[in-house]
Amino acid sequence: MVDFNNPKYIKMLEDLLSACRMNLPKTDESLIRKAFEFALEAHKDDLRASGEPYFTHPYDVAMITVQEFPLDDLTVVSSLLHDVAEDTEFNIELLAKEFGKEVAEIVDGVTKISGLFRGQEITKAENYRKMLLSMVKDVRVILVKFSDRLHNMRTLEHLNPDKQRRIAQETLEIYAPFAHRFGLGKVKWELEDLAFKYLNKEAYEELARKIKNKRKERESYIKQFIDPIITKLEENNLKFEISGRPKHLYSIYKKMITRNRPFEEIYDLFAIRIILDTENNTDCYTALGVVNQIYNTVPDRFKDYISIPKTNNYQSIHTTVIGPDGKPVEVQIRTKKMHEVSERGVAAHWKYKEDKTASDKEIDNWVNWIRDIFENVSKDDVRKELLESFKLNLFQDEIYVFTPKGEVRRLPINSSPVDFAFEIHTKLGFHCIGAKINGRIVPLDTALHSGDQVEIISSKNQHPNKNWLKFVKTHKARSAIRKWLNKEEEQIVDSGKEIWDKKVKKMKLTFDQNDIIKFAVSLKYDNPREFFKAIGSGKINVDEILTATKDKEQKDKTPMLEFENFANMTRSNIGGVLVEGKETRIMYSYAKCCNPIPGDPVIGYITVGDGIKIHRKTCSNLLNLADKDSQKLVQVFWPEAEDSLFVAGLTITGEDSPGLLNEISHIIVSYQNTNIKSINITTNDSLFEGSVTLYVRNLEHLNRIIERLKKVRGVYHVERFEGN
Numbered sequence: 046m047v048d049f050n051n052p053k054y055i056k057m058l059e060d061l062l063s064a065c066r067m068n069l070p071k072t073d074e075s076l077i078r079k080a081f082e083f084a085l086e087a088h089k090d091d092l093r094a095s096g097e098p099y100f101t102h103p104y105d106v107a108m109i110t111v112q113e114f115p116l117d118d119l120t121v122v123s124s125l126l127h128d129v130a131e132d133t134e135f136n137i138e139l140l141a142k143e144f145g146k147e148v149a150e151i152v153d154g155v156t157k158i159s160g161l162f163r164g165q166e167i168t169k170a171e172n173y174r175k176m177l178l179s180m181v182k183d184v185r186v187i188l189v190k191f192s193d194r195l196h197n198m199r200t201l202e203h204l205n206p207d208k209q210r211r212i213a214q215e216t217l218e219i220y221a222p223f224a225h226r227f228g229l230g231k232v233k234w235e236l237e238d239l240a241f242k243y244l245n246k247e248a249y250e251e252l253a254r255k256i257k258n259k260r261k262e263r264e265s266y267i268k269q270f271i272d273p274i275i276t277k278l279e280e281n282n283l284k285f286e287i288s289g290r291p292k293h294l295y296s297i298y299k300k301m302i303t304r305n306r307p308f309e310e311i312y313d314l315f316a317i318r319i320i321l322d323t324e325n326n327t328d329c330y331t332a333l334g335v336v337n338q339i340y341n342t343v344p345d346r347f348k349d350y351i352s353i354p355k356t357n358n359y360q361s362i363h364t365t366v367i368g369p370d371g372k373p374v375e376v377q378i379r380t381k382k383m384h385e386v387s388e389r390g391v392a393a394h395w396k397y398k399e400d401k402t403a404s405d406k407e408i409d410n411w412v413n414w415i416r417d418i419f420e421n422v423s424k425d426d427v428r429k430e431l432l433e434s435f436k437l438n439l440f441q442d443e444i445y446v447f448t449p450k451g452e453v454r455r456l457p458i459n460s461s462p463v464d465f466a467f468e469i470h471t472k473l474g475f476h477c478i479g480a481k482i483n484g485r486i487v488p489l490d491t492a493l494h495s496g497d498q499v500e501i502i503s504s505k506n507q508h509p510n511k512n513w514l515k516f517v518k519t520h521k522a523r524s525a526i527r528k529w530l531n532k533e534e535e536q537i538v539d540s541g542k543e544i545w546d547k548k549v550k551k552m553k554l555t556f557d558q559n560d561i562i563k564f565a566v567s568l569k570y571d572n573p574r575e576f577f578k579a580i581g582s583g584k585i586n587v588d589e590i591l592t593a594t595k596d597k598e599q600k601d602k603t604p605m606l607e608f609e610n611f612a613n614m615t616r617s618n619i620g621g622v623l624v625e626g627k628e629t630r631i632m633y634s635y636a637k638c639c640n641p642i643p644g645d646p647v648i649g650y651i652t653v654g655d656g657i658k659i660h661r662k663t664c665s666n667l668l669n670l671a672d673k674d675s676q677k678l679v680q681v682f683w684p685e686a687e688d689s690l691f692v693a694g695l696t697i698t699g700e701d702s703p704g705l706l707n708e709i710s711h712i713i714v715s716y717q718n719t720n721i722k723s724i725n726i727t728t729n730d731s732l733f734e735g736s737v738t739l740y741v742r743n744l745e746h747l748n749r750i751i752e753r754l755k756k757v758r759g760v761y762h763v764e765r766f767e768g769n
Contacts, residue, residue, distance in 0.1 A: 047089050049082055057081075057104060060123075064108060068115035080122040080144065082309060087133040095203040103128055109192040113232060120185045123151035127189050131156045147183075154186030155193065157496075187223075191232055194220050198239040213243040230387055237295040245298075252294050256309055263315065264289065270368045271317055277335040284322035285332070290317075311677075315368065316375040320384050326351055329362055329378045336376055340366035343373055359387050390687025447498040457518040459492045466501045467522040474525055478507040479732045486700055486731055488761050490516040504728040508533070538574055541581030548587045569672050583638065583769050584666050589653065630657030635691070639664035642691040649681040657681070683743075690740040692722060693747050699760040701733040713739060719750065736766070 047054075058081050065072040084103050088143040091099035105123035112119065130152055137156075141149035141649060162269055198216055201209050215528050217240040224233040242249045278285055301308060319336075321328050329351055346365035354360045367373040379387070384393055445453050446465060454468050462482070467474030479502040480487055487504070493499065509526040517523050519636040549556060558562065558573075565576035568590070579585045622687040633649065639661040641647045649657040650670055697709065707728050713719050719739055726735035741747045747765065754763045 047082075047085050049085070056084065061104070061107060061111070064111045065118060065121060068111050069118060069121075072118045076120060076122055076144070077125075080125040080148075083143065084125045084129060087129045087135055091132065093200070093203065095200060099128075099132075102200075105196045106192045109195055110189060113195075113229070114188040116185060116188065119145075119147055119151070120188060123155070123185065124189050124192055126152050127155045127193060151183060151185050151189060154183060155189050157189050158186065159431055172256065177392050187227070189218065191224060191229065193226075195232060195236060198236060201239065201243060209243045213240040216240045217244065220254060234293045234296070238293050241295040241298060248298060249294060252297060252308065256294070256297075266315060266369070266372070267317060270315070270374055273339050274319070274336060275556045277339065278332060278438045281335065283328060283332060286320045286322075287317060289317055315372055316377070318377045318379075318384075321378070322382050324382070325379055326380065330378065332378050332580065333362055333364065336364065336366060336378075340368055340374075342366050346373075346375075351379075390484050422613045431611055444493055444495040444497075446493050446495070449498065449500045456493065460518045461490055461516050462487070462499060462501060463513055463517050463529055464490050464522045465493065465499045466503075467517075467519065467525055467750070469501070471521075471525050473503055474522060475509060475529060476503040476505055476507045477501045477727055478504040489513070502732065504729045506729075533555075534578065536575045537581035539581070541577035541579065544587055545577060548591055552591050552593065581668065584669050589655075592653065633659060636660045636664065636666070638666045638762065640692055640694065642693055642741055642744055643683045644747075647681050647683070650677040651677040651679060688721075690742060693739060693741050694766045695739070695751065696734070696755070696762075696764055697726075697737065697754060697760060698734045698762045699732070699757075701728045701731050702759050705733065705757075705759065708757060709737070709754065712757065714736065715754060716750055717742075717746065719746070 050053075058078060061081065062072070062074055062077060065074075065077060082102075085100050088099040093099050093102060103125050106127060107121050110116075110124040111121050126140060126144070126148065129135050130140065137149050137153050140152055160547040180272075181550050194216060195211065201212060204212070216236050221233050221236040221240065222234060271287050275287060291560050297308070300306070319332055321332060334391065343365040346363075348363040351360045351362055362375055362379050363375065365373050365375050371427055384538075444456050444458055444460065446456065447453060448469065454465060456464055456468065462480030463474060463477060465480070466477040477489065480489060480491070481500040481502065482491065482493065482497050484498075509529045511530065513526050514523060517526065561573050561576070565571075565573050568585075569575065570576040571595070580587055633656050635641055636650075636658045641659055641661045646662040647659050648662050648667065650667060657679065699705075705723070709726075710721065712726065713721055719741065722738040722740060724735065724737045726733055739750070741750070751765070754760060
């Protein structure tokens with residue numbers, strides 16, 4: 046057990062409580078004391094890389110939180126506990142029980158963010174920043190994480206060089222820009238300078254040395270520069286603070302690189318800031334006039350961010366003038382309120398270029414929210430209401446998912462593994478047959494969520510189908526699938542033309558191009574292409590139509606029955622099926638394109654030579670035939686009692702498992718002694734797909750079997766298929 050009466054711990058706790066009393070509107074001291082003792086006990090056996098007790102880290106994180114982000118006491122409690130769930134034996138459920146649901150959710154959020162980058166290569170930092178927003182529901186998660194990262198950067202010297210560079214790179218690319226999005230200027234600058242120190246130590250130390258060497262010279266020059274400005278501002282009865290503005294090393298370094306200028310030629314080395322104690326923005330322009338009366342301005346170095354604020358709501362006047370000895374000096378002029386906003390975090394008013402979904406009203410709510418939180422710290426009721434009402438929901442229309450190698454891909458919300466596959470590579474999209482989300486096999490139409498790790502299962506035998514168009518979301522996937530289907534259609538057309546040519550040649554008939562066009566139009570096809578497509582897809586019986594054509598040419602040798610006489614014959618009283626309500630002995634057969642069975646709504650189509658073909662009313666071939674000649678349709682009904690057996694086919698897909706084929710066969714055979722004609726199952730990467738052909742008495746018989754098969758564990762989909 047930890048000795049909580051140790052003077053060191055007593056002082057640490059008192060310092061933390063004192064900071065809370067000073068910065069927070071109210072503090073539940075007993076809750077903070079409880080969290081302090083809980084974290085101290087949880088980390089009692091752990092040490093940091095520096096050799097210090099691990100508890101010093103969450104303690105310092107809590108101190109940063111209360112000083113930089115004075116939000117509420119629950120944020121401080123969460124800071125003390127932020128590593129407990131990740132690094133100790135205590136879990137989130139226990140934290141919820143001991144400290145409440147809100148604290149547990151904040152700690153859980155920080156833990157998830159911490160694990161997000163572990164082992165991941167930073168390839169698209171902007172995507173990571175946006176993904177953080179899409180995953181986090183409470184702004185306090187981000188604030189605790191900023192405190193955690195800031196303290197880690199302050200103590201980075203104790204890690205090995207590789208870890209130093211990795212963490213510094215991550216900080217520079219993700220956390221510093223993210224702090225800028227929140228308007229946390231001080232945090233951003235410190236994170237950048239600390240990252241710069243470990244990523245380019247030589248440049249950092251050289252800059253630090255040069256600035257230190259010029260410190261006295263700079264301070265003397267700044268005093269000489271501001272003295273006449275102070276006199277004039279006082280003459281204009283303005284209340285103000287004026288001082289030299291400290292420049293951050295990384296900011297200077299970036300300007301040296303982007304402007305390709307040496308250290309001595311960077312304007313901002315000499316910089317002052319005038320902060321006016323006024324609510325009137327016009328006073329800023331008065332102060333600007335004072336500066337311009339004393340010093341000459343540098344052309345093209347004036348920026349007015351007051352009348353046109355930056356996208357993050359930053360406001361200030363920037364100008365550069367020529368000071369004593371001809372040296373350029375940058376001057377910033379702003380009100381006290383503008384300065385607090387820029388330093389402390391009202392800058393939630395941003396829009397990513399890629400994101401156009403956040404409304405102006407929603408953004409304005411964010412601005413007001415952050416302003417109220419960081420400026421009106423005494424308004425307990427407002428603070429509580431805001432914390433309950435506002436969440437990080439600016440990026441609801443996007444998700445961010447990982448590849449197996451840890452790369453991030455951005456997709457529209459509700460995207461599927463097929464969208465993800467095409468995002469990786471078009472070829473992978475064409476051949477995807479299944480997917481694993483977070484290690485679990487799922488169907489291709491499963492919706493993805495931010496943070497998912499997706500692995501695509503592919504097969505060279507798999508190709509896109511029209512059903513994919515029902516659930517894909519990305520333009521890339523939709524376009525590629527349609528392109529594939531069009532190519533497949535082209536192959537069907539070519540196949541149809543080949544069948545036609547062979548049949549025509551076999552029957553010793555002759556058709557030129559005009560004859561084919563007329564023939565296609567006579568069969569109600571717009572052009573020969575559509576005609577050949579119908580042949581290739583099996584919608585047209587070429588033998589039948591060519592035989593009819595040949596018979597017509599030889600009608601004197603082989604007279605045909607007139608259609609009306611044949612139609613009348615079908616209405617006679619004989620039979621197996623009922624035609625026009627009566628049994629008939631006229632020759633009939635069941636169409637193999639749709640395999641009707643008793644219970645299916647059916648209709649007859651009068652053919653030449655084959656009598657009546659019985660089709661299901663939903664058969665696509667029948668609809669095509671009906672368009673050509675609806676007079677050949679006759680009403681057909683099933684008799685009330687029918688003992689015959691009919692062939693029906695099923696397609697089944699799902700997750701492969703031992704004994705699955707045996708289970709499927711048993712379920713079919715055990716229902717009313719159903720006979721199986723054939724069964725074919727193929728497996729690929731833990732998935733299976735197959736077809737079953739069986740004998741059934743009627744539609745109800747088939748539907749009962751389908752229902753039973755759908756209940757088999759691991760079976761995703763069962764449906765009746767049409768075809769031979």
